[in-house]
Amino acid sequence: MNIHEMLEEKEKEILSPDAQLSMCSKGREHPIKPCFLRTEFQRDRDRIIHSKTFRRLSHKTQVFLAPEGDHYRTRLTHTLEVTQIARTVARALSLNEDLTEAIGLGHDLGHTPFGHTGEDALTECLEEISENFKDAPKSFKHNLQSLRVVDYLEYDGKGLNLTWEVRDGILNHTGEVMPSTLEGQIVKISDRIAYINHDIDDAIRANILKEKDLPPRLVKVLGNYHGVRINNMVRNIVKESKDKNTIQLSKDFADAVDELRSFLFERVYISSEAKVEEPKAKRVVKMLFFYYLENPNEMPKEFQVEKGGKLPTKICDYVAGMTDRYALRKFNELFMPKTWML
Numbered sequence: 001m002n003i004h005e006m007l008e009e010k011e012k013e014i015l016s017p018d019a020q021l022s023m024c025s026k027g028r029e030h031p032i033k034p035c036f037l038r039t040e041f042q043r044d045r046d047r048i049i050h051s052k053t054f055r056r057l058s059h060k061t062q063v064f065l066a067p068e069g070d071h072y073r074t075r076l077t078h079t080l081e082v083t084q085i086a087r088t089v090a091r092a093l094s095l096n097e098d099l100t101e102a103i104g105l106g107h108d109l110g111h112t113p114f115g116h117t118g119e120d121a122l123t124e125c126l127e128e129i130s131e132n133f134k135d136a137p138k139s140f141k142h143n144l145q146s147l148r149v150v151d152y153l154e155y156d157g158k159g160l161n162l163t164w165e166v167r168d169g170i171l172n173h174t175g176e177v178m179p180s181t182l183e184g185q186i187v188k189i190s191d192r193i194a195y196i197n198h199d200i201d202d203a204i205r206a207n208i209l210k211e212k213d214l215p216p217r218l219v220k221v222l223g224n225y226h227g228v229r230i231n232n233m234v235r236n237i238v239k240e241s242k243d244k245n246t247i248q249l250s251k252d253f254a255d256a257v258d259e260l261r262s263f264l265f266e267r268v269y270i271s272s273e274a275k276v277e278e279p280k281a282k283r284v285v286k287m288l289f290f291y292y293l294e295n296p297n298e299m300p301k302e303f304q305v306e307k308g309g310k311l312p313t314k315i316c317d318y319v320a321g322m323t324d325r326y327a328l329r330k331f332n333e334l335f336m337p338k339t340w341m342l
Contacts, residue, residue, distance in 0.1 A: 002036050002037075003036060003037050004034060004035055004037060004039055007022075007038075007039050008021070008022055008039060011023070011039070011096065015094050015095065015096060016093060016094040016095055018095065018245060019094060019095045019096045019182070020095075020096050020099050020165055020181045020183055022040045022041045022042075022096065022098065022099070025041070025163045025164065025165055026163070026164035026165065027163060027164060028161050028162065028163055028164070029161060030161050032161065041096065041098040041099040041101075041102050041163065041165070041166065042098050042102075044102040044106075044160070044163055044166045045098060045102040045105060047160045047161075047162065048105045048106045048150070048162075049105060051109070051149075051150075051154050051160060053109045053149050053153070053154060053321065054076075054105065054106075054109065056321065056323050057074065057075040057076035057079055057108065057109070057111070058074055058075075058076040059325055059326075060074060060075035060112075060114075060115070061075065061115040061117075061118075061281075061324055062075055062078045062115060062198075062199075062202075063115060063195075063199050063268070063269070065114055065115075065277050065278065065281055065324070071205065072205065073198050073199075073202055075108055075111050075115070078108065078194060078195060079104065079105060079107070079108050081198060082104050082187065082191050082194040083101055083104030083187075083190075085190040085194055085230065086100045086101070086103075086104045086186045086187045086190035087100055087101055087104070088234055089190065089234060089237055089238060089241075089247070090183060092238045093238060093241060095182050095183050095186065096181075096183050099166065099181065099183040099184075100183040102162075102166045102169075103165075103166055103169030103179075103184055103187045104187045104190065106146065106150060106166060106169075106170045107143075107146060107173040107187055107191065108146060109145075109146045109149045109150065110143065110144065110145025110146030110148065110149050111142045111145075111146075111320075112140070112142065112145075112285065112319070112320045112322075113281075113284075113319075113320075113323055113324045113326070114278070114281040114285065114324055114327070117282050117285075118281065118282075118319075119140055119141075119142050120282065121282040121283075121286050121289070122289065122316055122319065122320065123139040124282075124286065125286055125289040126138060126139060126140060126312060126316075129293070129312060133310075133311070133312050135310055136310060136313065137313060137316070140316055140320070141174075142174075142320075143170065143171055143172070143173060143174045143175065145316070145317075145320055146170050147170055147171045150162050150166075150167065150170065151167070153317055153321070156302070157302060165181050165183070165184070168180050168184055169181060169183065169184030169187055169188075172188070173187055173188045174188070174191070182241075182246075185246065185247035186237075186247050189237060189247055189248075189249070192257065193233045193257075196260055196261055197226055197229050197230050197233075198226075199264055199268060199269075200214070200226065200264070203264075203267075203268045203272070208267070208268060208272045208273060211225070213267070214260075214263070215259065215260075215263060217256075218256045218260050218263070221252055221253060221256040222253070222256050222257070222260065232253075233253065233257070236250055237249055284327055284328065284331045285319060285327065287331065287334075287335060288319050288322075288327060288330060288331060288334070289315055289316075289319055291334055291335075292319070293312070293315060296311055296315070299315070299318050303315070303318040
């Protein structure tokens with residue numbers, strides 16, 4: 001018996017009957033030889049971590065555009081916080097921690113530069129060209145793009161060839177459709193817990209909020225400090241999900257989380273000083289999109305349309321994959337006049 005077979009047997013012994021065992025995976029689109037050392041979900045985790053797209057997350061906006069401070073979250077640190085919370089929950093519920101980790105690490109690979117602002121910008125671009133490009137997507141969704149990254153864009157167009165369960169968790173980490181595994185459901189709820197709490201933390205650091213600004217009734221339910229709130233939410237999930245075929249918060253916690261999210265939209269996500277640069281960021285993304293629509297041959301070779309290819313989709317692939325700083329550099333290169341030394 002090799003090491004990966006020993007790990008699979010260990011999963012059978014210690015995990016909950018509701019856990020997704022790696023040996024029972026629905027597999028990959030392109031079957032590969034088993035690894036001597038790792039289970040299939042461990043291999044997926046490693047493939048994601050070593051991907052170029054994962055590395056680029058360190059230079060993509062979470063909420064605050066190009067912050068000067070070193071301690072604001074990026075899309076990468078958000079991903080790590082989601083994964084940490086999700087692993088804690090999975091371990092406490094005796095579910096598959098490796099599957100949970102792989103989904104957590106891969107869930108935001110499709111995010112654009114400048115966070116959701118970039119996502120909105122690409123959607124607006126696709127809406128504007130819909131009359132001329134009937135087959136183009138009607139909108140840009142980062143969860144669909146995350147799946148596209150792992151299926152088609154990474155590894156020189158071959159994709160990462162991930163297992164069905166990891167792909168399902170990545171695709172369904174947002175929206176109304178629930179992931180098919182409890183591990184995927186853990187990532188879905190951990191994503192919300194992470195961003196609500198770290199966005200409060202970043203807003204306080206930016207002097208946009210103070211702890212005393214948080215609605216007292218929500219503080220009473222969830223807790224009065226960053227670490228306390230996360231701990232209380234995680235404990236609540238574990239308590240409410242134990243021996244149940246679903247991952248959930250209690251009603252009072254779920255209602256408080258929804259209210260807190262609404263509070264953040266009102267005070268941080270829409271109207272705060274930190275968001276005043278968003279129209280400029282949106283303009284950068286849209287101008288890049290339309291430039292490459294007119295000049296597709298100026299994109300890297302792997303994004304140029306081959307026979308049967310769809311140009312708007314390829315442009316979205318290229319622009320969405322940019323980091324904030326690369327998008328700004330391309331914008332300056334294409335649209336800003338250069339100075340000359342005489």
